[in-house]
Amino acid sequence: MLSDLHTKRADSASPLSDLTRDYAQSLDAQDPLRHFRQEFLIPSKKDLKRKTLAAPDENDEEDDQRSIYLCGNSLGVQPRNVRKYIDHYLRAWALKGVTGHFVPHDDQLLPPFVSVDEAGSKLMAPIVGAKPEEVAVMGTLTANLHLLMASFYKPTQERYKIIIEGKAFPSDHYAVESQIVHHGLRPEDAMVLIEPRESQLPILTTEQILRVIDEHASSTAVILLSAIQFYTGQYFEIEKITSYAQSKGILVGWDCAHAAGNVDLQLHDWNVDFAAWCTYKYLNSGPGCMAALFVHEKHGKVEKDKIGTAEQAFRPRLSGWWGGDKQRRFLMENKFVPQTGAAGYQLSNPSVLDTSALAASLELFNRTSMAQLREKSLKITAYLERLLKYPPESLPKRTFSIITPSNPAERGAQLSLRLAPGLLDSVLEVLEEHGVVIDERKPDVIRVAPAPMYNSYVDVWEFCQVFFKACRLALDTRK
Numbered sequence: 001m002l003s004d005l006h007t008k009r010a011d012s013a014s015p016l017s018d019l020t021r022d023y024a025q026s027l028d029a030q031d032p033l034r035h036f037r038q039e040f041l042i043p044s045k046k047d048l049k050r051k052t053l054a055a056p057d058e059n060d061e062e063d064d065q066r067s068i069y070l071c072g073n074s075l076g077v078q079p080r081n082v083r084k085y086i087d088h089y090l091r092a093w094a095l096k097g098v099t100g101h102f103v104p105h106d107d108q109l110l111p112p113f114v115s116v117d118e119a120g121s122k123l124m125a126p127i128v129g130a131k132p133e134e135v136a137v138m139g140t141l142t143a144n145l146h147l148l149m150a151s152f153y154k155p156t157q158e159r160y161k162i163i164i165e166g167k168a169f170p171s172d173h174y175a176v177e178s179q180i181v182h183h184g185l186r187p188e189d190a191m192v193l194i195e196p197r198e199s200q201l202p203i204l205t206t207e208q209i210l211r212v213i214d215e216h217a218s219s220t221a222v223i224l225l226s227a228i229q230f231y232t233g234q235y236f237e238i239e240k241i242t243s244y245a246q247s248k249g250i251l252v253g254w255d256c257a258h259a260a261g262n263v264d265l266q267l268h269d270w271n272v273d274f275a276a277w278c279t280y281k282y283l284n285s286g287p288g289c290m291a292a293l294f295v296h297e298k299h300g301k302v303e304k305d306k307i308g309t310a311e312q313a314f315r316p317r318l319s320g321w322w323g324g325d326k327q328r329r330f331l332m333e334n335k336f337v338p339q340t341g342a343a344g345y346q347l348s349n350p351s352v353l354d355t356s357a358l359a360a361s362l363e364l365f366n367r368t369s370m371a372q373l374r375e376k377s378l379k380i381t382a383y384l385e386r387l388l389k390y391p392p393e394s395l396p397k398r399t400f401s402i403i404t405p406s407n408p409a410e411r412g413a414q415l416s417l418r419l420a421p422g423l424l425d426s427v428l429e430v431l432e433e434h435g436v437v438i439d440e441r442k443p444d445v446i447r448v449a450p451a452p453m454y455n456s457y458v459d460v461w462e463f464c465q466v467f468f469k470a471c472r473l474a475l476d477t478r479k
Contacts, residue, residue, distance in 0.1 A: 018383075019390055024461035027383065033376050033452060039364055040284070040454040041078045042066045045435030067435040068463050072451030073233075073258060073414050074439045076284030076361070085109055085360040089352055110352075110359055117322075117343070117350045120292075123362035127283070127370055128256065128275070129266035130294050133341035137279075137292045137358065138350055141257055142171045144276040144293040145224075147345055149179045151317040152251050152274055152299075153222050159249070160185055161216055163223040166193035167202060169230050172255055176224060192216050200418075201403055204229075206237045210244055217248035227259035227275075231441060233404040233414035233449075235263060239270040246271065257281060260292075261453075262377070262412040264370040267294050274299070282413070282451060283365070285358040290351060293342060300341035307337055314338055320347025364453065376452040377413045383457055384415055384450060387464040392472070399423070399471050403445070414449040416441075423474040430470035436463055 017023060028034055045067050046056070069077055088109045092100045101113040110119050120137030128135065138144065153162065160183075162176050180190045194212050196202035213223065223245050228235050242252045254275040259265055261282030267275055275294040279285040299315050306313035317338070321329070323346040325337045338344030365373075388402065400423075404415045419427060424444050431438060440446045450460050 016390065019387060021458065021461055024383075024457040027379075027457040031376065031457070033368065033372065034456070036364060036368070037454045037456060039080055041080055042069050042454065043077070043437070048432075048435055048437070065435070067437055068459050068466070069437045070448050070450055070455065070459065070463055071437045071439050072282050072284070072453075072455070073230075073262075073412075073447060073449035075280055075287060076261075076282060076451065077454060078286070079284055079361045079364060081363065082286070082357050082360040085356040086353065089356040093352075110356060113349075113352050116352050116355045117346065120350070120355050120359060120362070121343070123359055123366055124292055127265075127362070127365050128260055128277075128292075128294060129264070129270075129370075130268045131297060131341075133343065134268060134294055134297055134300065135292060136295075136342035136346055137290060137355060138346050139291055139293070140288070141255070141276055141278040141291045142175055144291050145172065145175045145253075145255065146179070147318055147347075148253060148274045148276060148293060148295070149175065149222070149224075151315055151345070152253065153179055153183075154316075155180075155183050155185060155190070155221050159219055159221040161190050161192050161220040163192040163194065163212060163216060163220055163225075163250075165204065165225060165229065166195035167229070167231055168224075168226060169255070169257070172224065172226070192220070200401075203232055203234050203403075203405055204236070206240060209236070209241055213241075213245050213248060213250065217250065220245075220248070220250050222251045222253060224253045224255065227254045227256045227265065228262065228412045228414070230258050231416060231445070231447075233258075233411050233416050233447070235259070235405075235409070235411050238265070238272065242270055242272055246273075256294075258412065258414070261365065261370075261373075262451075264374040268296065272296060279358050279361075282453075283358070284361040284453075285354070289357055290354040293345060295342040295345060297341060300344060302338055302340050302344065304337065314344065317345055318347070322346040322349050373452045377450075378408050380450045380452060380455065380457060380460060381411065381413055381415060382408060384448065384460045384464070387461065388415070388417070388467075391468050395468055395472055396475065399475065412449075413451060414447055416445050416447050419444045419446070419471070419474075422478050423471065426474035426477050427467070427470040430473055431466060434466045434470075436466050438463075 045065050048067055096103050104112055110116050121135045122132045124137055125132040125135045164176050177187045180187050194204055227238055245252045251273045254272055256275050256277035260277040273296055278291045280287055280289050302314045319336045323338050323344045400417045400419045402415055403418050404411050438446050438448050
């Protein structure tokens with residue numbers, strides 16, 4: 001395992017010498033992405049216990065120890081340059097008012113308001129392996145899923161089913177169920193749930209997914225899966241599943257909420273039909289910030305010579321003003337001609353405030369590549385797994401288990417740990433007391449996600465020491 005991380009140091013005297021803090025520090029020293037950590041505002045341990053938002057004393061801030069923040073799969077930390085981007089937006093609004101939509105500035109970080117969505121698409125596209133015209137930064141995740149389903153889910157008497165994970169994130173389940181009902185169908189007839197075979201290891205193998213596709217191929221219209229499963233952290237074989245389903249005449253969409261900014265997606269090359277994702281997790285845009293969607297170029301074509309004829313000029317969708325032809329947008333004509341590509345799925349003008357916050361983080365991603373981030377992610381997650389496999393001898397076996405796939409290619413940055421019954425609340429109390437930020441899924445799972453952009457190997461090492469202590473205390477309390 002460690003040969004996949006780094007070559008061991010020549011002075012390693014023990015086969016377990018990699019379990020020390022010194023070894024974690026040596027990995028950080030060799031990390032080519034370590035400078036990105038300073039680009040983020042990681043909450044301090046004191047910050048987590050503050051009762052006010054007043055600025056701390058500068059001396060206190062210098063002495064304050066950062067928290068062990070391993071929760072980027074839920075909410076990424078704030079990039080330092082967010083304030084700069086938002087200040088530029090506020091300044092442009094203050095100086096120009098409505099004319100800020102069109103007036104450029106020599107020192108601008110983003111183009112005038114009317115073109116800010118284009119900048120967002122260009123910054124986002126390389127992160128998900130897409131062409132800029134295949135990406136629109138817009139809306140929110142579930143709203144975007146509804147917009148995409150409205151365009152891609154066209155049930156017929158023969159093909160009316162949607163295949164989805166049984167343990168999909170609730171909003172995905174709700175979206176699919178409501179789309180089925182919207183078309184006058186019954187979820188119990190049209191909704192196919194792929195359920196894990198083992199409750200203790202709730203993963204879905206590719207073979208199982210393909211068998212379900214085979215079973216329902218002739219009656220399925222759409223398959224919608226998570227690129228990375230939120231609960232287990234499993235990374236599905238997107239290319240293989242997409243190709244197989246499409247060979248059966250099924251349109252394929254992916255919820256990339258836990259994958260965008262986490263793994264090296266190639267949505268265009270994998271021929272994905274459509275996808276949607278939020279941006280506040282690994283993409284660090286801030287709570288509830290605007291989301292994004294992907295529509296493959298083959299579905300985004302607009303044949304303008306067919307406009308006004310009986311022939312279909314573009315894929316039907318729920319339409320809005322901002323998705324219309326830019327050259328005619330301000331003519332206020334009630335004749336919808338969409339922009340080519342994903343931009344034609346936009347409804348209203350985007351929030352420039354949100355786009356500014358998102359662009360601040362995307363700028364950092366564009367200074368490196370998802371391939372480099374994925375390389376570090378594989379290493380740091382493998383190191384976390386390595387440490388977890390060697391708890392102190394005083395900690396009984398089966399105190400916890402890892403329910404995320406052990407194959408690095410089948411997971412992102414997240415490891416999900418299932419605790420023995422009755423331990424969760426006590427473990428969470430100790431982690432919180434020591435400034436460790438993770439999240440839990442009741443009744444017994446914690447999710448630990450070292451984000452390669454800002455987490456260090458020492459973060460991972462320190463987490464394990466606190467976690468082992470928390471487990472030991474929880475076991476003692478349970479007795």
